Amino acid sequence: MKSIDLIAGARPNFVKIASILAALENSAFSPGFHVRLIHTGQHYDRNMSDAFFAQLGIREPDINLGVGSGTHAEQVAAIMVAYEKILAAAPSDICLVVGDVNSTLAASLVAKKAVIEVAHVEAGIRSFDLSMPEEINRMATDALTDHFFTTTRSAGETLIKEGHDQRSIHFVGNTMIDTLLRNRSRFRAPTFFASCGLTAGRYCVLTMHRPANVDGAKALQRKLRRLATAMRGIPMVFPVHPRVRNLLPPASEMPANLIIVEPQPYLEFNYLVEHAFAVLTDSGGITEETTVLNVPCLTLRDNTERPETVEVGTNVLVGADMAGLDAATDALFAGRWRSGSVPELWDGKAGQRIASALHGL
Numbered sequence: 001m002k003s004i005d006l007i008a009g010a011r012p013n014f015v016k017i018a019s020i021l022a023a024l025e026n027s028a029f030s031p032g033f034h035v036r037l038i039h040t041g042q043h044y045d046r047n048m049s050d051a052f053f054a055q056l057g058i059r060e061p062d063i064n065l066g067v068g069s070g071t072h073a074e075q076v077a078a079i080m081v082a083y084e085k086i087l088a089a090a091p092s093d094i095c096l097v098v099g100d101v102n103s104t105l106a107a108s109l110v111a112k113k114a115v116i117e118v119a120h121v122e123a124g125i126r127s128f129d130l131s132m133p134e135e136i137n138r139m140a141t142d143a144l145t146d147h148f149f150t151t152t153r154s155a156g157e158t159l160i161k162e163g164h165d166q167r168s169i170h171f172v173g174n175t176m177i178d179t180l181l182r183n184r185s186r187f188r189a190p191t192f193f194a195s196c197g198l199t200a201g202r203y204c205v206l207t208m209h210r211p212a213n214v215d216g217a218k219a220l221q222r223k224l225r226r227l228a229t230a231m232r233g234i235p236m237v238f239p240v241h242p243r244v245r246n247l248l249p250p251a252s253e254m255p256a257n258l259i260i261v262e263p264q265p266y267l268e269f270n271y272l273v274e275h276a277f278a279v280l281t282d283s284g285g286i287t288e289e290t291t292v293l294n295v296p297c298l299t300l301r302d303n304t305e306r307p308e309t310v311e312v313g314t315n316v317l318v319g320a321d322m323a324g325l326d327a328a329t330d331a332l333f334a335g336r337w338r339s340g341s342v343p344e345l346w347d348g349k350a351g352q353r354i355a356s357a358l359h360g361l
């Protein structure tokens with residue numbers, strides 16, 4: 001029986017592993033796999049971790065490395081030291097990593113040096129912006145990967161250009177969208193929805209936590225003002241990532257239409273997104289979800305590793321400096337936003353395709 005270490009460390013990882021774990025532990029495959037679920041502990045708050053496990057029905061991890069926060073080097077090093085000990089005591093056949101966070105890179109490095117095959121879900125996407133830690137994690141992880149699972153055909157083409165063998169690339173679709181489609185009927189309004197007087201289609205959602213956007217309290221305050229004005233006073237719900245909490249201006253200096261809330265659990269967050277007039281974000285994963293939910297998305301970045309969300313989806317890059325913000329909001333308020341279509345194979349079955357491909361290795 002093949003033994004697989006499934007690694008998850010940060011919030012977006014939990015959303016991605018839900019459907020993979022379900023498929024790997026499905027009775028159709030269970031004689032084929034023994035899965036060891038390893039939580040690195042990169043995210044550890046109830047809001048950032050436990051709530052996702054509970055809502056998405058992810059079972060208890062077999063192992064929690066409990067590494068917590070730190071600088072990038074501290075975090076990667078702590079995961080490496082802890083995971084190396086696990087593998088030394090009981091090696092696995094395959095290390096299955098997802099996405100582009102520090103946990104993804106750290107586990108891949110350890111596994112590859114222990115001569116264990118690495119499989120990477122969401123392989124081959126590139127922003128070509130090395131100022132983003134996630135881009136470094138993506139490139140370095142793919143350099144070590146034996147089996148690539150891709151969300152788009154273009155990601156596979158990138159991997160071919162980088163010299164990887166076509167036979168190692170499996171175009172499977174998008175596990176984040178598996179989870180979205182599986183849970184869509186369960187999305188539910190957060191309690192503040194009614195108490196803040198929100199109504200469907202008449203508020204927007206803001207998420208912002210990338211270092212480039214939130215480093216510096218003064219700059220963050222200027223950005224929040226600019227965004228609140230650009231959205232012409234409609235309520236703007238801002239679930240605040242822990243790294244941003246301490247940089248927020250005092251309530252008296254906050255734009256009046258800004259509603260600051262805790263990081264939201266999965267079902268509540270996606271309820272907010274599904275019913276929003278628009279989403280403003282510096283996340284990558286959220287641009288995929290807004291594409292499938294057909295909600296206008298304004299990305300506060302200069303580039304994206306997910307070009308399909310711009311080409312066929314509902315996403316527009318307005319720039320990290322927001323140079324394109326006014327043109328975008330003009331189109332939005334005039335009702336001229338393009339209706340998106342769903343990229344190929346984003347159909348809810350990516351987890352099953354990954355399990356089938358692993359079965360066939």
Ligand code: UD1
Nearest residue numbers: 010011012042043044045048069070101102133134242243
């Ligand atoms: C990480 C990912 C990013 C992803 C994001 C989603 C990397 C390089 N980045 O960034 O790609 O979009 O997760 O949330 O892996 N903290 C808490 N509680 C937690 C987790 C973090 O308080 O449960 C605080 C800590 O003070 C920490 C800071 O948030 O220093 C940043 O956390 P970290 O895991 O380093 O990176 P993220 O910004 O969350």
